[in-house]
Amino acid sequence: MALLQLVDFHYYYGNIHSVKGIDLHVDEGEMVTLIGANGSGKTTTLQTISGLTRARGVRGKILFKGQEIQGKTGDKVAAMGILQALEGRHVFSKLTVEENLKTGAYLRKDMAKIREDIRDVYRRFPRLEERRSQLAGTLSGGEQQMLAIGRALMGRPKLLLLDEPSMGLAPLIVKEIFVAINDINREGTTILFVEQNSKIALATAKRGYVMQTGSIVIHDTCENLMNNEDIKRIYLGAS
């Protein structure tokens, strides 16, 4: 059974029909990517899964481990093990880097393990350790992005949702991030991520969904997608 399953899922911002009936599933232990042009509804989809959009705009089913989670508030969904690194970073600007990480582990009680995980994040992003007591709001754009991902990891999610993890990161860090994502996935966390850098996304994930103006137009393994002519032209650039 799929860990996460969307069935005929719609989203409306008032009268704007921004997601138009998509079906999507992520199996346990899998890594899946969702790509698509600007404004095609990727963020909306992720945020709705996490319970962060207005429940009134949602139609259709969202199942997590076969259980309906549609309509649950964000904290409940998080408590079930779905955590998200949000688009646009959303760090807690007046908390320090370390407090941000600790807040990421809000639902956990095991202090010793939490400390260990913080060290882990610092190992992945040494930059953050240098900045551990700086207020997050004063971090550079890229540093904030690292923090946002680190914070999501702190919750030890069953399903990790990442919204444009590479945005604003230097090429070197982008590579590192995706290495990290791979590691995390290998260690047993299921991952669904949205990414503009389609090349690296398709290279990292196993399966991919392509969204266009609110609908899923193609769904295939990444290998096949990379060889798809349309995808090549629009998302991978001519080269």
Added chain:
Amino acid sequence: MFLRLLISGLVLGGIYSLIALGYSLIYKASGLMSFVQGDVMTLGAYLGLTFYRILGLPFVVSLILTVLCAFAFGMLLEKGVIRVLLNKNVLPIYVVLATIAISYIIQNGVQLGWGSITQYFPSVFSKSSVKVLSVSVQPEALLCVGASLVCMVLLHFFMTRTRFGTAMRAAAMDPTAAYSCGINVSMSTGITWGLSAGLAAIAGMLIGPMYGVYALLGSMIGSKGFSGAVIGGYGNMYGAMVGGILLGLAEVFVTGYISSTYKNLIAYILLITFLFLKPTGLFNERAIQDD
């Protein structure tokens, strides 16, 4: 005279502090500004009066009941009004205005409920005054200072050192992100409002015996408490205490050595001076993004 003034200033400051703590708490833990604290204090005084004088319950029991009622009231306020507004994504000014409307409701409501005449709140202690350095002070006043000291330390520790406190601050900064970390934002702000209402109620019960209880009891004290909170550093618990005391002393000394005509003026001049010259207050608090 100096000693006398000093002690009255400290006592008055203690009362302002207790109110200031509530304002700072709300600001720090929800990023919102409320104008209702002073009137919740009034409500607390009326509730306390009802339990203590009218129903004849022991003081401690009345205090606990009052604080519980106020806590529930604060929660209800958050759930029924503030949360609804926040969910509609309105400008924060609507929240301010809503709290002002609530303060009208309380002011007029208590008049309807308890009559508009000043109510008598019996003394808590059998002794009507104790001597502090040869100055006689009401024991309730000392209790008030003590209570605000204790609350200050507890709240400061709670907000900066505990998981829940940090979570509350996080929720105030970015509710969406807080939700995504598993924080029940609605619950945490609800508790904040409840707590600060509870604080105000304690203040109300303690000053009832000193000043009598009437509908506008809290409105002036409320504004002064607010000023104290800002002067100390809006959102900082130590700041609230120090700001409140500073204000109390300033008022009393201005009255004593200059003229009572400038008593209230000085409070607002201090406030505006701090806002213009040092908006982060004495304790240099930068609680929430506000720029």
Added chain:
Amino acid sequence: MQKSLANNSLGKKLIAPIAILLALGMPLYVRGAEYPLMLACIIQLYVVAVSGLDILFGYCGQISLGHAAFYAIGAYGSAILHNNFGLPILFTMFVAATLAALVGAVLAIPASKLVFHFLSLATVAFGEIVYQFIVHSPGGITKDFNGIFSARLSIFGFEFSTYRLWYYFGLACVIVFLTAKYFLVHSKTGRAFTAIRENSHAANGMGINVRKYKVMAFATSAFYTAFAGAMYIHLVGYVHPDTFLRKQSVLFLTMLLFGGTGSLTGPILGVISVELLIESLRVLQDYQGFVYGILLLIVIVALPGGLFGGFKNVWNLLAGRLGKRRGGAGAC
């Protein structure tokens, strides 16, 4: 196409406000209805005051909970100038309003670095300080807690002795002030105000001297509100300092938010509805304050876009284009 963008004609925009005001003037055609006429006059001066606040808050995004201070400066200033120096009334009204504009500008210079919560606190403090100066005035020039009397309006010896006559004066004021407001907000200056409201950092980066424009907005707004204060004293003939407590500032803001911000019509709707509400609650006696508070709360919670926003939504719905609903006055 550009042309229609540029001039979404003043005439059209002014139709609604003027129509409303003329409707208010209905009592003019009915004999002997002094009281509604007086209300209409009060509504007119409140429209001027609240429109001023709208320039500051609705367009420039600067909150003020101390506008009663400007109202007071207008009322007391005009009365004192007229009473003590015998200057003609219309002139004293302008002088007092100009004075308030200066005070507003001086206040805005340090206040312009403050944002939302802290700004509103600073304006609260400012309001209280002005109140304190009125009730403890140097030399008792304001008669402190007693309030002062002044003459009813007269211009060039022509006395506006009845509410009916005064109504025409008020109407003229409203038209002049609203037109000026319309011109101002639909211009470079108005765009700068709005840009500051939306994002002051970006506005600064776009070459807008943010402080200068905030000062301008404060001064303009103070002028409007103070002029309304002057209208008030020369309508009623007496003011008491308690008219200028924070309650009054809140009332202005309530009226503005009730009607809807950032429009010509919003303040008018707001003023009328709040005034009528207060009037109609009067019969409740002991309960009126309580009921007023509850109604206020209900409106804030249920209709945070104000009446104008609400009407606009209904209109859009009727016109079948709710889908195109824009940011508009309501939500901001």
Added chain:
Amino acid sequence: MLTTDKVTVKFGGLTAVNQVSVHVEAHRITGLIGPNGAGKTTFFNCISGVYRPNSGSVIFEGNHIEGKKPYQVNRAGISRTYQIINLFKKMNVLENVLVGMHPRLKSGYLSDMFRTPSQRREEKAAYERAYEWLKFVDLQDHALDPAGSLSYGKQRLLEIARSLASTPKLILLDEPAAGMNSKEKEELDELLKRILELGVTVLMVEHDMKLVMGICHYLNVLSEGKLLAKGTPSEIQNNPDVIQAYLGGE
């Protein structure tokens, strides 16, 4: 055109920009790259007046502009976009551009309030020019939509149009391609060339190497606040320090 001399910015104990001297040649696209937290945005903020450098000077066309306020820098002829989109969300697209034109309009407070004939003429012309700018970035169809309702990529374009509207001599772009897909990046590439044709000089921070290497005439690399390297794209691409600190080996 723009020269910085040993610009240094400190935040408490942290030196975010350390003695950086760069030179921006007129009518060129100059790139500024470097790892995250290298100080690029801070450096931009220094030029555009958001921060005042702790030491060093910024000279634009022979005039010192360090320590000037952002609006003064803008008037001097430097305009910018932001890493985190900074539009006037509730104003419509056209109005956003009009705000951009603010420093070039002459009318004042009183002429605005009384709508004098000259003010009227100027406004009319301004609307027409603003519309031209929208055409320039291909947003004319959205002229009356609120800026906040545009998609991310279009918002970036609007930011560019808005900053062009003040007819700057130099424009600073902070990560213009962030959040764009390949196709949109190609369009951006083409837009940058057209901007250059207008006679506007460009200084740009960007992490997308394909775009940077393809279009920039000259590159400066920052790392840890210091200027690590400068040179043409091909020089930079082969600079071992840069590869190690930023690009990463293949």
Added chain:
Amino acid sequence: MAEGETFRIGTYFGITGGNSAYGIECRNAVRLAVDYVNQNGGFNGQKVELVEYDTQCSAEEAVKVATKLITEDKVDAAIGSMNSGEVLAAAPYFNEAGIYHFGCGTAASWMKEDWPYVFRAAMNNAFAVPIAANLMVDLGYKTIAIFNGQEEAALATANIFEETFKGMGIEVVARESYDAGDTDYSAQITKMMSANPDCILISVIGETGGPLVRQLRQNGYTGIILNKESFMDSQIEIAGAEASNYIAFANPYVTYKSVDDCDIPYMKEFLQRYLDAYGQMVKTDSAYRGWDTVMVMWEASKIAGSNESNALVEATHKVVIEGLGGTLDYTSGNREGYNTFNSFILVNGKNVLFKTWLEEGGYEAYLAETGNAK
């Protein structure tokens, strides 16, 4: 005005807001009095009908209400607020419209204006001042400190007191004030006490008296307190019986804890009537003012034999009746009813006539009790 129509009296009181306790009691008494009048023939056969409005204790509202009463409700007469500021604002409108009007505030100021249609059936503070000030002479006191509120009635009265004391050779050693809404007076009290006066005069209005006296005693002041008016039952409750000891004042009337405490028959009757109607005792003297006001108007209507405003005004100048606080006599032409009053001192919860107290050795007992012998 045709027979059989009603006689409409408009009222404007502060029913909500700062000093509403007073407005409410006064309105209650007016209602009571009107019922009584109606049962007893009304105004020359016309039933009296009340048109009541709340001013929220605000002068602006008072003006609006006045306009409404005059132009909309077209009342035949009006009774106005307890707050002199409101009367000051509204009375000129009634006067201009030629409407028979009574105010209930106690400040001297609004009766100084030349408003022939404006009367009062309550105490005028200015008249009470010399009587109260004389108590200082009786006690042989030489220095005094004054504490006053800023409202019209409190401030004006304090000013008259200060003048009067100066004329008597009594030195005012400290003068302090507070603003409406203040709750804590300890600094002012400290300052006054450090001037070491023989006596402290308090001139405050509304609900301030109770907490003030409480705080005075709390801060260690044990001397006699001179009050500008009677220290009412509601205030004793707040201050505490012990603290309220030795408060002296000059006033036409005092409040009582229970009907039985009162031994003036007319007053007793009124108290009983009020208690029956509202289920509680009169707590402030404002109820008395309301009752007296209606009674004076009624008497004037009887004398005039007509309910026309000018006739009523004229007739009022001939009214002499017994009010709750003694004789109400308008024949002197000053449009005031009460021109002389008694002095009292509050001892052990009872208002004792000052003269009696002195004669019966009360002062010596006081000195002994408080240890204040000089």
